[in-house]
Amino acid sequence: MSDRILVGTRKGAFVVGKGRGGWTPHLAGHAGMGVNFLARDPHTGALWAALGHGHWGAKLSRSDDDGKSWADASQVKYPADARYLGHAIPSEDSTEIPGPTQIKPATLLKLWTLAFGAPGTIYVGTIPGGLFVSRDGGESFALNLPLWNHESRGGDLSNGGGSGVTHWFGTPASEGGEFAPGIHSVLVDPRDPDRVLVAVSTAGVLETRDGGQSWRSRNKGLVMDYQPDPTAEWGHDPHSIELCPGQPDHIWQQNHCGVFYSSDGAETWKKVSFPDQGVHFGFPVAVDVAHGGTAWVVPGKADMERMAIDGGLFVARTQDGGESWEMLREGLPQKHAYDVVLRHALGISGDRLAFGSTTGNLYVSENRGESWSTVANNLPPIYSVRFG
Amino acid sequence: MAKVQLTRHLYAFFPQLEGKELMVAGSTVADVVQGLEAIAPGFAFYVCDERGRLRTHVNIFVGEDRVADRARLTDRVQTDSRVFIMQALSGG
Numbered sequence: 102m103s104d105r106i107l108v109g110t111r112k113g114a115f116v117v118g119k120g121r122g123g124w125t126p127h128l129a130g131h132a133g134m135g136v137n138f139l140a141r142d143p144h145t146g147a148l149w150a151a152l153g154h155g156h157w158g159a160k161l162s163r164s165d166d167d168g169k170s171w172a173d174a175s176q177v178k179y180p181a182d183a184r185y186l187g188h189a190i191p192s193e194d195s196t197e198i199p200g201p202t203q204i205k206p207a208t209l210l211k212l213w214t215l216a217f218g219a220p221g222t223i224y225v226g227t228i229p230g231g232l233f234v235s236r237d238g239g240e241s242f243a244l245n246l247p248l249w250n251h252e253s254r255g256g257d258l259s260n261g262g263g264s265g266v267t268h269w270f271g272t273p274a275s276e277g278g279e280f281a282p283g284i285h286s287v288l289v290d291p292r293d294p295d296r297v298l299v300a301v302s303t304a305g306v307l308e309t310r311d312g313g314q315s316w317r318s319r320n321k322g323l324v325m326d327y328q329p330d331p332t333a334e335w336g337h338d339p340h341s342i343e344l345c346p347g348q349p350d351h352i353w354q355q356n357h358c359g360v361f362y363s364s365d366g367a368e369t370w371k372k373v374s375f376p377d378q379g380v381h382f383g384f385p386v387a388v389d390v391a392h393g394g395t396a397w398v399v400p401g402k403a404d405m406e407r408m409a410i411d412g413g414l415f416v417a418r419t420q421d422g423g424e425s426w427e428m429l430r431e432g433l434p435q436k437h438a439y440d441v442v443l444r445h446a447l448g449i450s451g452d453r454l455a456f457g458s459t460t461g462n463l464y465v466s467e468n469r470g471e472s473w474s475t476v477a478n479n480l481p482p483i484y485s486v487r488f489g
Numbered sequence: 490m491a492k493v494q495l496t497r498h499l500y501a502f503f504p505q506l507e508g509k510e511l512m513v514a515g516s517t518v519a520d521v522v523q524g525l526e527a528i529a530p531g532f533a534f535y536v537c538d539e540r541g542r543l544r545t546h547v548n549i550f551v552g553e554d555r556v557a558d559r560a561r562l563t564d565r566v567q568t569d570s571r572v573f574i575m576q577a578l579s580g581g
Binding site: 154155158173176178179206 | 577
């Protein structure tokens with residue numbers, strides 16, 4: 102189990118260490134800046150921060166001394182000819198009614214997630230839907246073109262080609278979100294680094310088995326309630342996906358439309374949520390390191406309210422592949438709690454879990470969620486929680 | 490050579506520029522940004538996106554005038570111009 106929690110917030114990077122007095126957070130750089138994701142490269146020990154400067158754009162930052170100092174990394178940039186099909190939205194400056202889709206030049210709107218593969222391989226998921234890959238430990242990043250030019254988003258537009266039809270949509274957060282698709286989850290199979298799953302809001306899950314040369318949909322069994330065809334191949338809104346390191350074919354998905362579980366490597370998904378018990382809507386999911394049927398979610402109240410249900414914060418755990426759920430409330434506020442826990446803000450390390458909310462509350466459990474203790478109540482809105 | 494003045498926030502990212510008198514050659518604002526990029530690699534991507542468009546929350550003034558061409562930064566710069574690179578009043 103790790104004794105350190107890395108917390109990305111709207112106002113900086115925090116490292117939370119466990120000492121004799123308990124867990125203590127300290128600001129570890131980027132004060133005042135948005136840190137969408139904070140994680141450690143397990144191969145080099147370097148800390149990586151995906152920044153969202155309000156004024157200066159998205160930037161990738163790296164620390165080789167545990168956050169004492171940071172430096173701009175090689176930056177993620179879309180190539181000059183990278184374009185994508187977007188859904189035209191009339192703006193207040195519009196003088197004409199736009200067509201249903203338009204080709205937009207791609208620029209980096211958000212660095213959303215980081216993942217580490219084989220030594221030297223770093224993945225960066227971004228909005229507007231580009232997966233960037235470094236094979237040299239972060240010295241340089243390149244856009245994965247087979248995914249960027251995938252048929253599901255209209256094919257290769259760079260030479261005037263493409264189908265003109267995209268099935269990728271943006272699902273912006275109401276506060277400052279982007280109307281463009283985003284890759285928020287990247288999972289590397291620990292048995293085979295050429296097998297990678299990504300989740301896109303909004304398109305669904307895609308998989309490569311050849312190191313990113315080709316991608317296919319992995320959305321069988323998912324259902325949605327906001328499109329005419331609930332089981333269409335595309336258009337799903339996974340909020341996050343996670344796999345079991347010890348049983349990598351066991352993959353969990355917290356989706357906009359429920360919790361889904363796959364025990365066959367995402368070939369098929371099964372809906373395992375119970376709305377009447379409060380297990381349905383939410384953003385993050387965590388999976389046990391060894392047992393693929395054990396997972397945790399932090400439910401919110403439907404997509405209309407998106408906060409703790411009836412003012413009481415709880416974590417739901419299943420140990421039987423989603424057949425049943427336990428509501429774990431001990432140590433968590435059960436009155437006047439309006440927290441929402443974002444998709445990267447639940448972390449796990451062995452029996453230890455931690456999560457943080459946009460209300461700035463950070464909680465830790467030492468016993469697989471049975472009970473929780475408060476680490477902090479006044480952090481900035483929390484975007485990511487990772488042990489490391 | 491245009492004389493460039495930066496919002497102090499940019500010095501946090503480019504401390505090598507602090508305290509220096511920034512004199513940059515060029516006939517357009519785009520030239521000035523590229524001149525600063527040459528002095529401080531990475532600078533242009535803080536002020537502009539990959540397409541060279543001025544970021545939404547950044548302002549550049551030539552003298553008293555806010556730049557008109559935010560897409561290509563073709564606004565003219567004279568040899569005695571003063572160029573101000575500021576952040577827009579926005580945030581949260």
